[in-house]
Amino acid sequence: MKIVKIIAGILLVALVLIQFIPVNYNQNDTVPQTDFMVVHKVPEAIQKKIQVSCYDCHSNNTQYPWYNRVQPVAWFLEDHIKEGKAELNFNEWDSLSSRRKTSKLRSIIKQIESGEMPLNSYTLIHRDAKFSKEETEEIINWVTQLKDSL
Numbered sequence: 001m002k003i004v005k006i007i008a009g010i011l012l013v014a015l016v017l018i019q020f021i022p023v024n025y026n027q028n029d030t031v032p033q034t035d036f037m038v039v040h041k042v043p044e045a046i047q048k049k050i051q052v053s054c055y056d057c058h059s060n061n062t063q064y065p066w067y068n069r070v071q072p073v074a075w076f077l078e079d080h081i082k083e084g085k086a087e088l089n090f091n092e093w094d095s096l097s098s099r100r101k102t103s104k105l106r107s108i109i110k111q112i113e114s115g116e117m118p119l120n121s122y123t124l125i126h127r128d129a130k131f132s133k134e135e136t137e138e139i140i141n142w143v144t145q146l147k148d149s150l
Contacts, residue, residue, distance in 0.1 A: 018071040018072065019071050021071060023068075023071075023074045023075065023078050025078075026060060026081050026085070027064075028061045032091050032092070033094070034091065034093055034094035035059075035090060035091050035093060036090040036094075037050075037090070038094075042142075046138060046139055046142050049135055050139070052126075052128055053118045053130075054090065056122075056126075057084030057085070058084050059090045060085070060091045061091070062081055064077075065125065101150055102147055102150050105147035109143050109147070112143075
């Protein structure tokens with residue numbers, strides 16, 4: 001029983017100490033001219049939905065929840081955001097080649113159609129990020145038109 005208390009004490013001290021390890025937050029107040037929304041005339045309803053559902057992980061400006069101040073949660077979120085931005089960063093959209101844009105748009109369509117995006121782990125907490133059936137159809141139709149026009 002004594003060993004369990006020692007281990008619990010060590011874990012508690014470690015949990016408190018890791019709170020002081022800083023995290024590089026993904027926040028930027030400016031919207032670059034290469035941003036997807038700046039480059040394309042996105043209908044307002046689609047623009048709002050994409051920003052709510054996609055931009056936290058796929059842009060240079062994440063709106064962090066309160067629990068991001070707690071380690072190891074902050075590390076998990078930062079790693080997740082880094083992976084999302086590596087796959088697609090809407091803020092750097094216009095720096096992609098036409099071929100790459102078409103590929104990304106195909107991927108967006110496929111992932112929304114299959115329900116892969118937005119992630120279930122994200123929509124579990126961010127209910128407003130979920131796409132309704134109508135929103136899914138509207139976004140897919142618009143992205144398809146955009147893809148075909150490139």
